[in-house]
Amino acid sequence: MVREGAGWRDIPRGGLILSPGNAARYVTGDWRTFRPTWHPERCIQCFLCWVYCPDAAIEVKDGKVAGVDYKHCKGCGICATECPDKAHALTMERDEGERGVEV
């Protein structure tokens, strides 16, 4: 893993990433303008949101959808669009006032 603040002599050549899976450490939630809210009581556990989320930001616990990872969710709204109309378990609201803060 590259040390923060490392000089040019001490980092892998050409931006190579040598340690896999570290994108989880890159927090992107503060890019969000709209935030999805998950309504567990309406969720039918179809997993469409999980399938379509481009950021793997739908949290799953014990084999069930359990919420949204707001540290990485960029607020694209695909989950809310894909959520079946009958269920309507994901809704989008403006994220004003708390962008970039831990939610």
Add this chain to the structure above:
Amino acid sequence: MAQTETKAGRFTARGPKGRPAGRVALTGNEAVALAMRQIEPDVVAAYPITPQTDIVQYFSSFVADGRVATEFVTVESEHSAMSATVGAAAAGARAMTATSANGLALMWEVLYIAAGSRLPIVMPVVNRALSAPINIHCDHSDAMGARDSAWIQLWSEDAQEAYDNVIQAVRIAEHPDVHLPVMVCLDGFIISHALMNLEVLPDEVVKDFVGSYRPDSSLLDPERPITVGPLDLYDFYFEHKRQQAEAMRAAAPVIREVAEDYETVSGRRYGDFDAYRLEDAHTAVVVLGSAAGTARFVVDELRRDGRRVGLLKPRVFRPFPGLELADALAGLDAVAVLDRSDSFSTMGGPLFAETRAALYQRAVGRANRKDSGPSSGSGPGNGRPLPITVNFIYGLGGRDIDPGDMRAVFSRLARVVETGDTGDVVNYLGVRE
């Protein structure tokens, strides 16, 4: 299926190891294709464009005929050719392509990705004028447009040098201190399509010389997974560019080292530049590529008349051997730099700008160094003003440059020295007024 038999394909050089195998008449494109066959890269992805087309055609016939085990990728554009080459190199393959002019321009975005990702790709560039207006003939606007893309650039005076440069380029690119892509430039038609009687090496000598490529990382290695070309913002991008600058600096001694090794197998010596009859010269021409041959001819002719003239032909343009070049020119009275492309800066062509910057740097560096001793020291140029420099833009779109043009340049230099009047600094040689 029709077979495309070429001299480059038919020719199988046999000879004692370490000796030139023999002479054979080849065009520049055939010579480059032969070098590529002998190198036998893992992957070639290329798209044909005049005047590079023969290289791709000959090489694809080597693949079709089973002469090489190379994976040949036919692509729909040069953007894709460079992209596929980048992908192959990132996967750990020895990868090559070739192009010209607008093909190189279409690769432009991916050139930076190849260099920024530090992929040791080798690419012959058969120099041709960029559109518009459309022109298929030689000038250097294509490669000069890519001069700041962090590709090493080797330039060739003839088919022999093109062949030798392609083979050396593999070793330079893959050197662990370098890991940068290399362009081998040769003049369209003038070199690419003209026959030359050249010396080629036996296949096994080339194979031994380039060795096998052992990448230190590969996209195809599941034991050590990597990501190539990730997002890299203000926190690290600058450091990666600094690394590239260092790699380019490190390339200079590597290029010399590879040239020395190459001399032992070929008997042919190559430097950063060729200084021809320069030691006692008063005036000289600096020129890249095939026009250096014309200059050499005229230098010999004028020398027979007792004129002290010389030639400096850069072979390595990136990294620019500025200090060495300035040392070689410093003792002269006047220098004409010939550019086969215009930068349209109104300050002259790219070779002129960099040559002048190097001369200035040498003068300022000496003036600023307190320990450099008295200015009347023994080094060339010490205590003397810098040579007067003038620029001639020539040969755009394949306009011929002949000995008469070259004589006119030397006459102008003589006049500049005699009168002390530089006149126009930027001149257009051979254009109709």
